[in-house]
Structure formats: C-alpha cells, structure tokens
Amino acid sequence: MLFGNCGRNVWHVVFVVGLMAMGRGVWADLDDGDIIEKDFNVSCTNSSTGQLCDTHYYIPIEINVPSYFKAKYIVPTGHCSPVKIHFFVDGKSVNTSNFLGWNGATNEFKELDLETTFLDLGYLPSGSHIVSIQAEGQTGGCNNSGRVNSWGGTLILKSSFCQLYGVHDEGLNNSQFLTISPETFEVKALGKMKKAHDIEALDIHPQTGELFAASGNDTNIKGHLYQLNSNTGELTSIGSTGFKEIDGLSFHPDGTLWGWATGAGLVTIDIATGKASLVTAYSGEVEDLTWNTAGTMLFGVENIRNNPDSGVKLLAYDGSTLTTVCAELTQSLEIEALDALPDDTLIFGLHGKNSLPIGVIDVNTCQITASTEIATGYDDVEGIAWPMKGCNSTPSTCSGVEVTGVLTNEGVECQALRSNSGQLYTLSSNNLNGFKIGDSVKVCGKKAEISFCMQGSTISVDTIVPYTP
Numbered sequence: 001m002l003f004g005n006c007g008r009n010v011w012h013v014v015f016v017v018g019l020m021a022m023g024r025g026v027w028a029d030l031d032d033g034d035i036i037e038k039d040f041n042v043s044c045t046n047s048s049t050g051q052l053c054d055t056h057y058y059i060p061i062e063i064n065v066p067s068y069f070k071a072k073y074i075v076p077t078g079h080c081s082p083v084k085i086h087f088f089v090d091g092k093s094v095n096t097s098n099f100l101g102w103n104g105a106t107n108e109f110k111e112l113d114l115e116t117t118f119l120d121l122g123y124l125p126s127g128s129h130i131v132s133i134q135a136e137g138q139t140g141g142c143n144n145s146g147r148v149n150s151w152g153g154t155l156i157l158k159s160s161f162c163q164l165y166g167v168h169d170e171g172l173n174n175s176q177f178l179t180i181s182p183e184t185f186e187v188k189a190l191g192k193m194k195k196a197h198d199i200e201a202l203d204i205h206p207q208t209g210e211l212f213a214a215s216g217n218d219t220n221i222k223g224h225l226y227q228l229n230s231n232t233g234e235l236t237s238i239g240s241t242g243f244k245e246i247d248g249l250s251f252h253p254d255g256t257l258w259g260w261a262t263g264a265g266l267v268t269i270d271i272a273t274g275k276a277s278l279v280t281a282y283s284g285e286v287e288d289l290t291w292n293t294a295g296t297m298l299f300g301v302e303n304i305r306n307n308p309d310s311g312v313k314l315l316a317y318d319g320s321t322l323t324t325v326c327a328e329l330t331q332s333l334e335i336e337a338l339d340a341l342p343d344d345t346l347i348f349g350l351h352g353k354n355s356l357p358i359g360v361i362d363v364n365t366c367q368i369t370a371s372t373e374i375a376t377g378y379d380d381v382e383g384i385a386w387p388m389k390g391c392n393s394t395p396s397t398c399s400g401v402e403v404t405g406v407l408t409n410e411g412v413e414c415q416a417l418r419s420n421s422g423q424l425y426t427l428s429s430n431n432l433n434g435f436k437i438g439d440s441v442k443v444c445g446k447k448a449e450i451s452f453c454m455q456g457s458t459i460s461v462d463t464i465v466p467y468t469p
Contacts (some may be wrong), residue, residue, distance in 0.1 A: 035159075036061070039076070040216050041152035043134070051139075053148045056088065056132040059157065063124055070118035070209075073133060074154040081143035082109060083151060084136040087121060090129055095119045097136055109140055118158060119208070119225060131157060152215055165190070165202060165211060165385040166337065166349070166356070167229070168378035173198035173218040175382075177233045180356075180362070180374060187376050190234015201249040201259065201288065202383030203339075204273075206425070212238075212271060214246035214259060223261070225274035239274025243267065246276075248288040248338075249383065253295040260286040260300060280322045286315065287381065288338040290346070299325075301335040301348075301363075314361060326366035339384040346464055349381035356381060365434065398445045403461055407437050414453035417443060426457035433464055441466060 019291050036059065074086045079102040088306040097119065101112025114435050121131065135151040137143050164180040175197045178191040198219035204211050211228035213223055213235065223243040226235040243261035249269075250258050257269040265282035266289075271273070289300035290398040298317040314326035318453075329335075337349030337356075355373040405419035414426040428448055435441055444463045451458035 018364050020445075036157040037154060038156075038211070039152075039154050041150065043150045044115070044148055051143075051146065051148055053135045054136075056134045057152075057155065058130055058132045059155065061129050061131060061157070063127060063129060063159070069121040069124060069131070070158045070448070071095075071121055071131065071133075072116050072118050072156040072158075073097065073100075074115040074156070076153045077100055079103070079153070081141035082112065082138035083139070084100045085116065086134040087135065088130075088132045088294060089121050089124065089131075092411075094121050102141060105141065118156075121157075137319035156219060163411050164347075165228075165387075166376070166378070166381045167199045167202045167213065167383045168376075169198075169200075169336075169380040171384045173216075175199035176378070177202075178378065179383050180376065185374050189233075189380075190230075192234065197235070198267050199226075200245070200247050201250070201251050202385045203249040203251050203257070204255050204385040204387050205255060205257075207218060208250050208295040210247060211385060212257065212381070214269075215246065215248055216246040225269060225275075227269070236374065238271065240273055241267070241269055243276055246313075248286055248300065248411065250288075250290045250298065250339075251377075252291050252298075253293070258291070258298060259290065260289055262286075266298075266300075266322060280317065284315075287312070287334070287336045290340045290349075293339055299338070299346075301329070303334055303336055304328075314366070316361065316363070324359075325363050329361065329366055329368065337381045337384045339386050341386055347384055347386065350386060352380045354376060356384070400444060400462065401441065403459065404446045405440070407435060407439050409437050410455060413462065414451075414455075414458065416455060417441070418461075419426060426453035426456050426458045427461050427464075428453060428458050429461035429464070432461070435464060439466070 011319040021233065038059060040057050042055050042057050044055050048298055051281050055368055061179045061322045073088055075083065082099045082101060084099045085339060086093060097116040099112060100114060105112060133149060137148040139146060149401060166178045166180065168176045168178060170176055170193065173196050175194040176366055179188050179190050196219055198216040200216035201211045201214040202211065211230050213226045213228050215224045223241045223246050225238040225241055227238055228235055241261065243264055245262040246259050247262050249262035252258060257271050257274060259267050259269050261267050261276060263280055263283060266280040267276040267278050277466055283357045284302045286300040286302045291298050300315040301312045302315055303312050312329050313324055314329045316323055335348050335350060339347050341347055347356055355375050361368050403417065403425055404420050406417045408418045410416035410424060411426050414428055415432060417427055427443065428451060442465050443459060443461055445459040445461040448458040448460050
C-alpha cells in the first residue's frame with residue numbers, strides 16, 4: 001500500500017481505469033510556454049498484484065503548435081512510502097524517475113527527494129495526445145505488503161515551442177536576438193535591441209533548454225557569459241570568462257559548454273560562474289563552432305584574414321587533437337554562425353547575406369551544398385542555437401517531392417532509392433554528390449512525368465543530402 005490509511009487531500013481531474021475507460025476530464029489546450037498543474041488520486045485495480053500499479057493517471061492535451069514537453073511529479077501530503085514514477089506519451093514509455101520519499105522518512109529513505117526535476121517527455125507535433133504516469137512502489141514506510149493499492153500527487157506539464165534562435169550584429173556592437181519557426185520559417189525579433197553588448201555567440205543547453213550567450217571585445221563587458229530568457233529576450237549576467245572575447249559557443253550532448261576564446265583557443269565554460277578554462281591553445285580567429293549530435297567531433301570555422309579571397313577553413317577537434325580538415329572551405333564568403341541540426345546537417349550564417357543556408361559540409365571534398373535557405377532579413381547573424389532536445393526534426397523548405405530512404409541496386413538505367421515507407425523511386429540526376437549504394441539520403445526534387453529510368457517513380461533531383469534515421 002502506498003498511502004495506507006493516511007488522509008487524501010487531493011482532487012481528481014482525469015481518472016482512467018485500466019487503459020480504456022476514462023472518467024471526467026477536459027482536454028487541455030496548449031500554446032507556447034503553457035503550464036498544466038493537476039492534483040490527483042488513483043486507486044489500483046484488483047489485477048494489481050505487485051509494486052507496479054496497473055492504473056495510470058492520464059491528462060489528454062491538445063497542442064496548437066509543435067512543442068517539446070517536460071513533466072514534474074510531486075508527492076502529496078500524507079504520502080508514506082517510496083515511489084517511482086513512469087512517464088508515457090501516447091502509450092509509449094518516455095522517461096522514469098528515481099525513487100522518491102516522503103515527509104518524515106527515516107533510515108535509508110530520509111535522503112530521497114520529494115519531487116522529480118522537470119523530466120524530458122520529448123517533442124510533440126500539433127494535435128491530440130495523451131500524457132500518462134504510472135506508479136511503482138517499494139517496500140518501506142507504510143508499504144509493508146509488497147503491493148501498491150493507491151497513489152496520487154501533483155503532476156506538472158510544461159511546454160516549450162520548438163524554434164531556432166539567433167543573434168544579429170547591428171553596426172559595431174548592438175545585438176538583436178531573433179527566433180525562427182521551423183514550420184513556417186517566420187522570423188521575429190526576440191526582445192529589444194541590446195545596445196553595446198556585442199553578443200558574438202549563442203547556444204542552448206541540450207538537457208534544460210536554457211539559452212546562453214557570450215560577448216566579444218567591442219563592449220565594456222568583454223568576454224562575458226549571459227543567460228538569455230527565451231520568452232522576453234532579456235539577458236541575465238552570469239560572469240566573466242576571463243578571456244577578452246568569446247566568438248563561439250557549443251554544448252556537448254553531456255551538458256558541458258565549450259567555447260572559442262579569440263587569440264587563446266578552445267575552452268570549456270562553467271555555466272554557473274562564467275569562468276572558462278583553456279583546453280587547447282590556438283591563435284586563429286574561429287567565428288563559431290558546433291558539436292555533432294553524437295558528441296564525437298567538434299567543428300569550427302576559421303576566417304583566413306591574411307587572404308580575404310580564401311574565405312574560411314574548417315577545423316575539427318576529436319576530444320584530444322585540433323586539426324585542419326579543410327584548408328579552404330569557401331571563397332570570399334565569411335561564415336560567422338554555425339550549428340548542427342538533428343540529422344547532422346549544418347546550418348550556417350554568412351556575413352552580408354540576408355538568409356541562413358541549411359546544408360552539408362562534406363569534410364572529404366571540402367564542399368558546401370546548401371539544400372535550402374531561410375530568409376531572415378538580417379545580414380550579420382553571429383550565433384545560432386537549435387534546440388536539439390525535443391526538436392528532433394530538421395526544417396525543410398523543399399517545394400517539390402521530398403523522400404528519405406536508402407540508395408539500392410534495384411535501378412537499371414538510374415540510381416534507385418527505397419524510401420523509409422518501402423516505396424521504390426529512381427533518381428534522375430547528373431550529380432549525386434558522391435553518394436553510393438547503401439547510403440541513407442534525403443532527396444528533394446520534382447516528380448518526372450516522363451522518364452527513361454524504367455523502375456518506380458522517378459524524381460528529378462534538385463538536392464540530395466545525408467539523412468540519419
């Protein structure tokens with residue numbers, strides 16, 4: 001028994017017996033930043049014979065814009081035994097808490113928390129969804145029978161709109177934050193222009209979704225770390241990095257913040273204090289950097305100042321050594337912002353260009369292939385932050401047919417592509433960018449009305465890029 005005969009001062013909003021029968025409840029209508037908080041009480045059915053209660057607590061939600069969600073569970077007054085909470089979205093298990101305790105717990109249970117942190121539930125598209133939680137007990141306190149009879153508490157759901165963040169450099173040192181919708185590509189200013197701040201770098205924590213920014217040297221507060229409010233665009237000072245200019249920020253998937261200190265090299269930064277520590281010395285001017293999604297390689301773009309026609313070169317850090325991957329990546333183009341998308345394609349900002357190209361940098365050929373561009377109206381985007389956690393799809397502006405799948409040997413006259421849904425396509429193109437049979441790719445193009453390819457549906461290819469399933 002989880003509660004024994006203790007009082008239950010919680011109220012029931014949505015109650016479900018088993019997996020099908022639903023009692024009274026109202027669909028929650030959610031927009032960006034909304035929070036739902038529900039107190040509840042659940043009785044386990046007679047089929048519950050162990051510590052795992054077979055009755056879930058359900059909250060149906062209606063999402064107006066694609067969002068990623070976090071949830072927190074709080075044990076109620078009167079709780080008297082250990083409990084672990086399992087979180088589900090649309091019937092699929094997405095997270096599990098540690099065991100929680102209760103007020104007045106003793107012995108090994110007295111150090112247990114009384115609530116979870118906000119745990120990640122993942123990204124949810126627009127539409128109707130069901131969030132549910134399930135309790136698992138443990139012998140201790142008033143649970144002395146080895147069976148959970150009832151449970152309850154408070155469930156808090158928090159939504160956050162999935163969007164791209166950027167920072168634009170206006171003039172010498174004014175900074176304007178902006179947001180871009182991954183669905184509509186609508187660009188909006190985030191807060192007011194930050195006068196004389198010279199924000200040069202931006203990234204988002206992969207686990208908490210918190211935004212961090214850093215300043216350059218064209219300001220009175222040089223090389224400084226800030227936290228950015230994603231709703232208002234306001235900056236909160238954290239502290240000096242100890243270096244005069246930070247030109248790039250990138251979070252490793254484990255939550256460690258890495259940065260580039262101009263004139264010094266690669267650093268790690270304490271997000272609590274702002275203090276940076278040098279990892280690898282390097283004197284070049286690196287404009288931005290980004291970890292790949294696996295956290296195995298950190299890429300940086302360095303401007304070649306002594307030869308303006310050479311553009312930039314690409315650096316890579318594998319955890320121990322910093323090397324030059326591409327000695328001449330672009331010609332006469334200055335990349336000032338860089339980030340990795342969930343499929344490891346790269347989004348980058350070019351100085352003097354009113355758009356953000358999305359594409360790939362082929363480290364073998366040192367060529368950039370831009371598959372799409374997002375028009376921004378800003379011509380000097382210094383930093384980009386894509387919320388990898390939850391925003392797990394790459395934006396696309398393909399105006400024709402877009403297919404993802406694997407290149408196969410099923411074609412006679414043309415290269416064949418077997419889509420992820422099993423459909424056979426053939427690709428009409430003079431240049432497949434070096435992709436070969438067995439590669440996973442994303443293709444954008446137009447469906448051919450007449451084709452000599454003979455097999456499947458033929459696509460006249462506009463772009464072909466790597467795809468990570």
